[in-house]
Amino acid sequence: MPTLETLITEAEIQSRIDQLAEAIRADYGESEILVVGVLKGSFLFLADLVRRLGQNLHVDFVQVSSYGDGVVSTGNIQIRKDLDINIAHRDVLIVEDIVDTGLTLHHLRELLGTRQPKSLKVVALLGKPDAYMEGTTIEYVGFEIPNRFVVGYGLDYAERYRNLSYIAVLTLDE
């Protein structure tokens, strides 16, 4: 049986999102933000975040192909579901659940960057700095965590555990 060990509690997540929202609001002022959630992992984080960004904003989603276990990226990410909204001349804030190697984010920035957004920033709930590829930049990070596999609060293992209110390290039995 897989075992779960709590890494970040529900209370810790929620109070960190208060701080992130405050920082984002301070940076954007009255500007309208286009919040872009990366499906599926970001759905709970996005839901909690946008309710604290009490200003004009729009929400859209993008879904990209995952690399799968042990598969090394060969090039550009595949878009499985593109945005509905035209991002040209808008302040775009990408919402990610977790940045691991940073490859997904790198390609997403490159792709969305070609569509003439006014600005393009990233907020990630979790980051694994030990795994980041060179040049990975994230404007807002909730928690920097060790290079372990985590689940909960949107993050899955084989589509399980997304509904947990906390983040846990998942250990699979050998």
Ligand code: IMP
């Ligand atoms: P990256 O392209 O290596 O940064 O991978 C990012 C994506 O891999 C995330 O958006 C997640 O979907 C998935 N991922 C990376 N690490 C974890 C983890 O620890 N648990 C669950 N999913 C993860």
Ligand code: MG
């Ligand atoms: Mg993801």
